[in-house]
Amino acid sequence: MSLTVLNAIIAVVIAIGFAALNAAYLVWAERRGAGRIQRRPGPNVNGPLGLLQPPADGIKLMTKQLVIPGGADKALFMVAPVLAMAPAIMSFVTIPFSDMIVAHSMNIGVLMIFAFASLGGMAILLAGWGSRNKYGVMASVRAVSQNISYEVPMLITVITIVMMTGSLDLKDIATSQAGGIWNWNIVPSLSAPLMPVAFLIFFTCSLAETNRAPFDLGEAESELVAGFHTEYGSMGFGLFFMGEYANIVIGASLITILFLGGWGCPLGLFPGVWWFLLKIYVLIFSFIWIRWTFPRTTIYGLLNLSWKILIPISLFNLLLTAGLLKVF
Amino acid sequence: MIKDSVKQSMEELFPPPAEPVVEEAPAEETEEEEAGAKKKKAAKKAEPRLNGVLERDYKTFGYHLDIQLDPGELLAAVLILDKADFFIESITGVDWIKEDQLEVIYDFSRYDFDACRVVIRTRTPRSEPSVPTITKIFAGANWHERETHDFFGIKFEGHPHLIPLLLPEDADFHPLLKDFKP
Amino acid sequence: MSAPIQIQPGETFTLNVGPQHPATHGVLRVKMEMDGEYIxxxxxxLGYIHRMHELMGENRTYPQVLPNLSRLDYLGAMGYTHGHVLAVERAAxxxxPERAEYVRAIMVELNRxxxxxxxxxxxxxxxxxxxxLMYAIEDREYILDMLEAVTGSRLTYCYFRFGGLYNDIDDDFVNAARAFIPRMRKSLKKYAALVTGxxxxxxxxxxxGPISAEMCRKYGASGPVxxxxxxxxxxxKNEPYSVYPEFDFDIPVYHECDSLARYMVRMDEMEQSLRIVEQGLDKLPDGPIMPKKKPKLIKPAAGDYYQAVETARGSFGIRIVSDGTKNAYRFKLRSPTYxxxxxxxxxCRGMMxxxxxxxxxxxxLVIPEIDR
Structure with a gap:
């Protein structure tokens, strides 16, 4: 009994450490990547290749004064950043990095991750509302409508996969794709011919869910100053920032597990955690690449994309797959 | 040529008594527009200008028609220009302190290749400067008139929103008046 | 932001965009009456960076006020000083000399x-x-380096003099400008691929963002807008000045009246400016850059002079009312972005x-140019 508790604590600590480390160094990677894309060096002064930049940023953010604006709702204002970070870390607990490495395997892992992901939208709403800033309120209203619209096609796509696998456990979903690239969910099969489309939908939705460019309407800096975190400074801002990157890691992990065979090798050889990490970092790099290439969409363009294009297609895919699964 | 048609319709605006501008004996010491390039020497003895239309040498002055009129005739003249598809370039003032008058200058031009720049001038007494607004004809006159009001204190009668534009909102001074002391 | 926000159906709220807002690119303030996301x-x-250049123009002599002109628009300063020297040259x-005119045109176009x-x-x-932005700045840096070598400054040029130039261009400049033209053409293709498409x-x-032609006329809009x-x-083209009639270039016009049309106009204009620079370098005559005979003290004859030039932002006008002294009696700047x-x-009414x-x-928008 005590051993399980200890196990759980160690697992959670590792998950938190992984999330925080990732968040910190993804910021570095993003800035270096943006630098490469924009033909400038990026952070390169602190440490070799600027690798000490994230700790320096962290120290700076932590030593700054926490300013709460006069009219703000103190409780909500303080809770929101924590609420942005906590669900992201919680989601790591159930993500399997390989068939051995998983903090706590749950038979409803998919459900749990999406439940926590919804809390992220809550954090943005509370941040904007709590800071009593007009820009913040507008941004949070946007972000919430965005989150709601994009959870629908995302979940429909997941249901398709759950139907194919017959399990809500992420580990099972990954294991079912073992053996090589031809077994992966992204590859169209007789019973699920539209899976590449589903992958694209899921990818787009993860971009939107994590509030990344080109869907970063919640913090559209050229219109809404900084969106929902306009009034946040010091570690409040830091938590939002880390939460965003932690969410990116989760999004990439989910895509990897649901579509790209989890920790399996494309050729079926030496499956293991390295494949998983390789896949999520390639995905994360593509996130960064997209962010620095595309301009931002409009809010109505974004909602139209979800309700008029993504949801019908994903629904069609769901019905088609359901029918074909019965046939084959 | 648009220049001629505008000139013609402008001249119709002025009733016959307003004779075409003729040179009169110098009444007071002013240095006004009459000094063209050819008359540089005579510039010191320029005469006050009567209302009317003048054709200007574009090479020297940079505009074609120079119209001086009473504030009361302003709207009619601007309407003519509006009908002839002119756009508003700017509105500004000049403080002729020696004559105790403020001059308001309206610049109009056209978008096509038949270049015709028209300058309309009107004068108003310095003690109570007031000119009718042309914002109803050219919406774009709004800011120009506000700016002129800022700098010269000229009242534009009927202006919808005559508050300081470039100066602070509580400004009660008019910096471009020649007797302005900072 | 201390007062709680009350948004109720049918009610509007005021959103203060600026004076320090990332979208206004300066100290412009727009008080927006909003209904949700709709304006x-x-x-x-205006007026947060108002410096009263017009009064300075009255208090200083004509050459003294020349540096002021480049403080109007810090991005396209060359065009504004060009307007001033042309106005004073017209008045006085x-x-x-021809060479100076050509160099001026080259400089103005590069700056554009x-x-x-x-x-x-x-x-x-x-x-x-x-x-x-990073790509554009890289190309812009090339131009600024070129201009800096000749004019001595990177943004606020005071390069033109009444009657000519401060400094003749050298072979280095000509070579750099010639090398710049193909480079810029390549970049324009890159921008089209990266952004326009x-x-x-x-x-x-x-x-x-529709702006109709009639609205432009009523407000006196000019330039790419x-x-x-x-x-x-x-x-x-409409009122040719300087040596522009000598050049063969087109004026890009788009009839869509939307934001994309304004964008396309500017992108095409860069190509046309390149053409002017190219022709200017080809035709560049030898000769002096300052006139032999030039008045020591510039005292235009009494009168009212107007000069319009096309700057990067539109039609910029200078009115000089002279009373025959060494200072202007009235110095009016008509700025296009105003x-x-x-x-x-x-x-913007009814837009999101x-x-x-x-x-x-x-x-x-360049705010110092609106506020003057």
């Missing part, structure tokens, strides 16, 4: 490209794309804030 009314509040009847490049980057940044970019601009509304108006920005209130700010970006 009901927008009132522009100073002849300009630099200005448009920066606008291009900043505009795409307004739309949320950050990378093109982007579907998100097109969706954000197409049919958004007017040309994006189908108005074929460019002072360089009129262009004036349209914003009418044009993000579209309105994209349209504001397409007006190419």
């Amino acid at each position: 009901v009314k927008a009132e522009t509040v 009847g100073i002849e300009v 490209i630099a200005s448009h490049l920066f606008w291009f980057g900043a505009f795409v940044m307004d739309l949320g794309g950050f990378t093109p 982007n579907i998100i970019f097109e969706k954000r601009l197409k049919d958004i 007017a040309r994006g509304s189908g108005i074929d108006f460019d002072v360089r 009129s262009n920005m004036h349209m914003f209130d009418e044009a 804030i993000m579209d309105a700010l994209a349209m504001m970006g397409s007006l190419d």
